[in-house]
Amino acid sequence: MEFDLIIVGAGSGGYEAGLYAFRRGMKVAFVELSPETVGGNCLNRGCIPSKYMRHGAYLLDKFQKMEQYGIISKGYDIEYKKLKEGRDNVVVTIRENFKKFAQQLRIPIYYGKGVLKDPNTVFVEGPEETLKAKYILVATGSSPTSVGNLVPDGKYVIDTDQIWEIDYVPKKVLIVGGGAVGVEFAYIFRKYGSEVVLVEIKDRLLPTPDIPEDSGRYLARKLRELGVDIRTRTSVESWEKTQNGVKAKLTDGSEVVADFILLGVGRKPNTKGIGLEELGIEMDERGFVKTNEYAQTNIPNIYACGDITSPLMLAHKSMYEGKIAVSHILGERDWKKNERIIPKIIYSALEVASVGLTEEQAEDEDIEVRVGVASFVSNPKAMDDGENEGFVRIVADDETGEILGCHIVGPHAGELIHQVVHMIKDGKTVEFASKTMYSHPSLSENIGIASSEVYYGPISWVKRR
Amino acid sequence: MEFDLIIVGAGSGGYEAGLYAFRRGMKVAFVELSPETVGGNCLNRGCIPSKYMRHGAYLLDKFQKMEQYGIISKGYDIEYKKLKEGRDNVVVTIRENFKKFAQQLRIPIYYGKGVLKDPNTVFVEGPEETLKAKYILVATGSSPTSVGNLVPDGKYVIDTDQIWEIDYVPKKVLIVGGGAVGVEFAYIFRKYGSEVVLVEIKDRLLPTPDIPEDSGRYLARKLRELGVDIRTRTSVESWEKTQNGVKAKLTDGSEVVADFILLGVGRKPNTKGIGLEELGIEMDERGFVKTNEYAQTNIPNIYACGDITSPLMLAHKSMYEGKIAVSHILGERDWKKNERIIPKIIYSALEVASVGLTEEQAEDEDIEVRVGVASFVSNPKAMDDGENEGFVRIVADDETGEILGCHIVGPHAGELIHQVVHMIKDGKTVEFASKTMYSHPSLSENIGIASSEVYYGPISWVKRR
Known part of the structure; x- marks a missing residue:
C-alpha cells in the first residue's frame, strides 16, 4: 500500500496535519499506538481534560459572587467522581469523533508503534505491517519527566499522565513546578477543597521568558487570595512515604505533609526507539528533532512537528507545524514557522x-x-x-x-x-x-x-x- | 469661556469623544442633563445594567450542568432586590468613575439642558450659562417609543427607561418585540423564574437585515427550550388593566394574563427642543440628523454622533462617530464611517x-x-x-x-x-x-x-x- 503521506502519531498535530493533507488531495494514513491514544496527550492527558476541570473550578469561584446577582445558594456538595466522569465523557466523545471522522474520510489508522525503516517505509509493530509513502511526518509527542529523587509511581509521586486516575478530593497536595501545569492544578484542587502547596524553584510563577513577570505576579496574588500556599525559590529536598501519603522536606526548611506530590516539571520528546537515529535524522543533545522553517528534517521527505521539535510543547504549535509541512510537500514556500505568533495560554485562577x-x-x-x-x-x-x-x-x-x-x-x-x-x-x-x-x-x-x-x-x- | 469643542450629551458617544478630543489636545466641555444621567442610556438604562442581569441569568443556566462538574447544588433562592442592588452598584460606580475622571482631566461638565443658539453657542438651561466654542458635537441620544395603544405608564406598560425600577420577579411577563431588548429580557426573566410570552410581529426573532435568519432561528430554539413562549407574526390587538396586572388579546386570537407588558419596540432620536431646527440643521422625516461620512452636519462646525444620526442605536457606533468627528475637526480625512465594521451583539440565552x-x-x-x-x-x-x-x-x-x-x-x-x-x-x-x-x-x-x-x-x- 503506497501513501502520499504517513503520519506517525495521531495526536493534535498529526491528526490536524492529516485532515489538512486530505483536503489538499493527498492519500494519507495515520499510525497510532492504540485506539485509546488517538488524540494524543492533549486530548487524553492534557489540555482537554484539564480545561474541563478548570471550568468546574471556575464555576465554584462563581459561588462567591452569586449573591450579588440575587442568587442565594443553599450550598453544595462535591462529588469528585462525577467531575471525573463528566471529564472522561468529553475526552472519549472527542476521541470517538476523531476516529469516526477519519473513517468517514477513509483515512486509515494503523494501530501499533510506528518505526521508520527507511525514508519511505514505516513498520507498524503489533499488526506487523509495512507501509510505504512518498513522505513521512513524525508527530510522536512527549512524555512527562521526573526530577531528581521525585520519580513518578502513580501513588506518592504523580505525574501528568497519572493524575487523571485520582477519583477523590485530596486533603492536601504538594505541587512541584509553578509552570502551566502547576498553576492550573493548584487552582483546580484548591477550588474543589484541597489544601495546596505550590513550590517553584525560580523566583516567580510562570517563569518563562515569553510570559512577562507582571502576569506571573498578578496570578500569584490571586492564587494566594484563594489560599494556595505558594513558595518560590523553593524545591523538594527530600521526601518519604507515610501511612497515608507523603512527607516532604522543602529547601526553605519547612516540612509538608500531603496526600501526594504532583509533578509538573516538564516533558521529554518521544524520539527514541522509532528509527530516527538509525536513519540519521539530526537531533539535538536533548533529543529534539532538528527541523527547518518548513518543519522538514535533514532527510528531505521526512518532516516532524510538535513536541518532538522544541520544548515549547503546545498542541496548536504542533497543528501549525504539521500544516506547514504538508504545504511544503505541496511545493508551497510562503507558509513558515513564526515564533512571534504562537499564543501561549494558561487557564488558572x-x-x-x-x-x-x-x-x-x-x-x-x-x-x-x-x-x-x-x-x-x-x-x-x-x-x-x-x-x-x-x-x-x-x-x-x-x-x-x-x-x-x-x-x-x-x-x-x-x-x-x-x-x-x-x-x-x-x-x-x-x-x-x-x-x-x-x-x-x-x-x-x-x-x-x-x-x-x-x-x-x-x-x-x-x-x- | 471659549472652548475648542462643546459636547452636548455625555453619554457613551459624547463622553468617549470628549476624552479623545482631550488627548488630542483640545479644550473640551460637556453639557449633560444632570449628574444622574452622565453615561447616558447605555450606562444608566441600557447595555450596562442589562448585561449585568444577563450574567445572573447565565449563572442560573449553569446550575443545569453543575453536576457534570461534580458540584451537587442544594438549591438556591432568588432575591431579586439583591440583583437590582448589585446592578445599580455597578452602574453608579461607572458613572462616578466617569465624573471623577473628567474632573481629574479638568474637563468641565455643565449640568442642564443644552440648547444650540448659533453655530458657536450652547446655552445651558438651569444654570443659565452661555458657552462658546469653535466646534459643537451633538450627542443627545434617544428615547423609547410607544406603539399604537401600548403607551408606557411605568406600571402596566413598561418601557426600557422604566424596567429598572422593578424589584420583584414577575409571575408572568408579556414582552412585545423580538429584537435585542426583547430577547435579552425574555432570557433574564425566564431564568429568574417568570413565565414569559414574547411576541414579534415579523416572522422571526432579531428580524433585522444585518442578522442572518439562521442566527435568529437558532436563538429562538434555545429560548423555547428554556420555556419562553415565542409567538412570531403576532402582536397585541388590545389590552386592559386587571386587578393584578394586565390582560392582553393577541392577534393570534389568544389571551395573555401578565403582571405587565414590557415594550421593546424601538427608540426615537432626541433632536427636538435643542435648537437644531432653529439653526437649520438638516434632519430626515423621522428626526434623525443628517451627517456625512465624517459625522459632520450641514453646518460645518457642528457634528452629530450616535442615536440621533440613524436607527442603528449602538453605544459603540456613537463612540466611533464621535472620534471620527474629532479627527475631522483636527484636519484628518482618513478616518470615516464604515457600516461594514460595526459589530452587533445580542446577549440572550x-x-x-x-x-x-x-x-x-x-x-x-x-x-x-x-x-x-x-x-x-x-x-x-x-x-x-x-x-x-x-x-x-x-x-x-x-x-x-x-x-x-x-x-x-x-x-x-x-x-x-x-x-x-x-x-x-x-x-x-x-x-x-x-x-x-x-x-x-x-x-x-x-x-x-x-x-x-x-x-x-x-x-x-x-x-x-
Whole structure:
C-alpha cells in the first residue's frame, strides 16, 4: 500500500496535519499506538481534560459572587467522581469523533508503534505491517519527566499522565513546578477543597521568558487570595512515604505533609526507539528533532512537528507545524514557522495569555518599545460579569508603532489574545488597533484602550494611579 | 469661556469623544442633563445594567450542568432586590468613575439642558450659562417609543427607561418585540423564574437585515427550550388593566394574563427642543440628523454622533462617530464611517454577534459569496465549558476570498466577533484567517475552521450532516 503521506502519531498535530493533507488531495494514513491514544496527550492527558476541570473550578469561584446577582445558594456538595466522569465523557466523545471522522474520510489508522525503516517505509509493530509513502511526518509527542529523587509511581509521586486516575478530593497536595501545569492544578484542587502547596524553584510563577513577570505576579496574588500556599525559590529536598501519603522536606526548611506530590516539571520528546537515529535524522543533545522553517528534517521527505521539535510543547504549535509541512510537500514556500505568533495560554485562577515579545525580550533584541496597559478593573463588561481583574498589555515598536507583543491576564484572555495574534502576523500597528470599532460593553475594548495608550500617549486610570 | 469643542450629551458617544478630543489636545466641555444621567442610556438604562442581569441569568443556566462538574447544588433562592442592588452598584460606580475622571482631566461638565443658539453657542438651561466654542458635537441620544395603544405608564406598560425600577420577579411577563431588548429580557426573566410570552410581529426573532435568519432561528430554539413562549407574526390587538396586572388579546386570537407588558419596540432620536431646527440643521422625516461620512452636519462646525444620526442605536457606533468627528475637526480625512465594521451583539440565552454582510445582503448587492460554517457542538473548548451550542458563519467574496461578513451564535460570540471586525476593516481574506495559529483548545479555532471551509472547500462535520 503506497501513501502520499504517513503520519506517525495521531495526536493534535498529526491528526490536524492529516485532515489538512486530505483536503489538499493527498492519500494519507495515520499510525497510532492504540485506539485509546488517538488524540494524543492533549486530548487524553492534557489540555482537554484539564480545561474541563478548570471550568468546574471556575464555576465554584462563581459561588462567591452569586449573591450579588440575587442568587442565594443553599450550598453544595462535591462529588469528585462525577467531575471525573463528566471529564472522561468529553475526552472519549472527542476521541470517538476523531476516529469516526477519519473513517468517514477513509483515512486509515494503523494501530501499533510506528518505526521508520527507511525514508519511505514505516513498520507498524503489533499488526506487523509495512507501509510505504512518498513522505513521512513524525508527530510522536512527549512524555512527562521526573526530577531528581521525585520519580513518578502513580501513588506518592504523580505525574501528568497519572493524575487523571485520582477519583477523590485530596486533603492536601504538594505541587512541584509553578509552570502551566502547576498553576492550573493548584487552582483546580484548591477550588474543589484541597489544601495546596505550590513550590517553584525560580523566583516567580510562570517563569518563562515569553510570559512577562507582571502576569506571573498578578496570578500569584490571586492564587494566594484563594489560599494556595505558594513558595518560590523553593524545591523538594527530600521526601518519604507515610501511612497515608507523603512527607516532604522543602529547601526553605519547612516540612509538608500531603496526600501526594504532583509533578509538573516538564516533558521529554518521544524520539527514541522509532528509527530516527538509525536513519540519521539530526537531533539535538536533548533529543529534539532538528527541523527547518518548513518543519522538514535533514532527510528531505521526512518532516516532524510538535513536541518532538522544541520544548515549547503546545498542541496548536504542533497543528501549525504539521500544516506547514504538508504545504511544503505541496511545493508551497510562503507558509513558515513564526515564533512571534504562537499564543501561549494558561487557564488558572485567571486566564493568562501571551503572544509575541515581552518588554524584556524586546530589550534583549535592542528594540525600543512603548507599552500600553488597560485594566479590567474598570472595564464595564468585566464589572457586569463580576470578573474585573487583570489587564491587557500591548508592547509596540517605539518608532513604527508595530505591535510586537500582547500579554493579557483576566477574563477570557485565551480568546481575546487571538485578535492580536492576527495583527502581529500581519505587522499591524497600535494605530490600527486603536481605530477598530469595539463593541460596547466588551472585554475587547481593552485591546483598543491599551493600543490607544501607546498611540496617543497615556490617559487611562492605571497609568495615573 | 471659549472652548475648542462643546459636547452636548455625555453619554457613551459624547463622553468617549470628549476624552479623545482631550488627548488630542483640545479644550473640551460637556453639557449633560444632570449628574444622574452622565453615561447616558447605555450606562444608566441600557447595555450596562442589562448585561449585568444577563450574567445572573447565565449563572442560573449553569446550575443545569453543575453536576457534570461534580458540584451537587442544594438549591438556591432568588432575591431579586439583591440583583437590582448589585446592578445599580455597578452602574453608579461607572458613572462616578466617569465624573471623577473628567474632573481629574479638568474637563468641565455643565449640568442642564443644552440648547444650540448659533453655530458657536450652547446655552445651558438651569444654570443659565452661555458657552462658546469653535466646534459643537451633538450627542443627545434617544428615547423609547410607544406603539399604537401600548403607551408606557411605568406600571402596566413598561418601557426600557422604566424596567429598572422593578424589584420583584414577575409571575408572568408579556414582552412585545423580538429584537435585542426583547430577547435579552425574555432570557433574564425566564431564568429568574417568570413565565414569559414574547411576541414579534415579523416572522422571526432579531428580524433585522444585518442578522442572518439562521442566527435568529437558532436563538429562538434555545429560548423555547428554556420555556419562553415565542409567538412570531403576532402582536397585541388590545389590552386592559386587571386587578393584578394586565390582560392582553393577541392577534393570534389568544389571551395573555401578565403582571405587565414590557415594550421593546424601538427608540426615537432626541433632536427636538435643542435648537437644531432653529439653526437649520438638516434632519430626515423621522428626526434623525443628517451627517456625512465624517459625522459632520450641514453646518460645518457642528457634528452629530450616535442615536440621533440613524436607527442603528449602538453605544459603540456613537463612540466611533464621535472620534471620527474629532479627527475631522483636527484636519484628518482618513478616518470615516464604515457600516461594514460595526459589530452587533445580542446577549440572550446565547450570544449572537454579527458584523458585515449576510448572504442575503450580499445577494442584494450582486456579490457572489461562499460561506463556511463551523459548529460549536464539536468544539473541544466549548465542550469543556459545557457550552457547545451555536456556530461561526463566515461570508466571503467568491472570487477574491475577502471576508465580507461573520455571524456567530454561541459562547462568547460577543468577544470572538472582534477578530473578524479587525479583518474586515483591513480587507483580509479567508486564506489569511485560515492560516492564523489558533490556540488549542479555544473557541477561536472555529473562526479558522469556518474560514478553511471556504478556502479549501468543505470538510467539517456540519456540512456532512
